[in-house]
Amino acid sequence: MPEQPAHRAGESRIERAWAVLGSVPDPEVPALSVVDLGLVREIVEEGAGLGVVVTPTYSGCPATEQINEAICRALEEDGLGPVQVTMRRAPAWTTDWISEAGLARLHAYGIAPPGRCGDASQGAPIRILARGVECPRCGSAQTERLSAFGSTACKAMYRCLSCREPFEHFKPI
Known part of the structure; x- marks a missing residue:
């Protein structure tokens, strides 16, 4: 069994989940994480697991299923599962949701x-x-x-x- 990453003292499951998802790359723009891109809108505790609300960049995004699977896999590998991903299409995603760090990463990526x-x-x-x-x-x-x-x-x-x-x-x- 893989070794679980160390958690910081006092860190909540939600804080840990945000940190984990901050390292999950977007499959189409791998310079950005799904958090930097603004796809992850909300993380909530649901019993023993987590619920993650995701807004795709557009409703027909071909990477949506791959993103959802990567989110579940990352959180479950960190011991935060089971995970339920819910798609929220309204309000529609906007580039204004890209974090400042994400904008800098895009620039550095070319x-x-x-x-x-x-x-x-x-x-x-x-x-x-x-x-x-x-x-x-x-x-x-x-x-x-x-x-x-x-x-x-x-x-x-x-x-x-x-x-x-x-x-x-x-x-x-």
């Missing part, structure tokens, strides 16, 4: 992070198309969009006109 959209319920506009995307490699704002879609539907392909390198931009939604 993906231009999305700008903040703001809270539409407070009257802030939601931007679908970004302008002035900064190159994550050299920092130049002299870039051009090559394609509305990159390796996934949530990213677009750009090229820097200064360093000439192609890069993906995580679209703000």
Whole structure:
């Protein structure tokens, strides 16, 4: 049987679960954890196990099942199971849910992070198309969009006109 990770004194099961899920990578953008990406919305104790509420980036996301399985596996391997994952599609996921650390990780990974959209319920506009995307490699704002879609539907392909390198931009939604 694998050795269980050490838990910090006074750490609750919920705190431990958040820490564990902070190391579960998103299968489509492995530079981010499912927590950094803002997919995990809530963790609650349910008897001897945990309930995890997840909001997918969009309702047809092909990685949803893989993400749910990774969440269950990580928590159960840490001794926090059994785990029940519930999908919550409303409110819809937004790039504003990506953590500040997640934005920095995207940049370091070579993906231009999305700008903040703001809270539409407070009257802030939601931007679908970004302008002035900064190159994550050299920092130049002299870039051009090559394609509305990159390796996934949530990213677009750009090229820097200064360093000439192609890069993906995580679209703000």
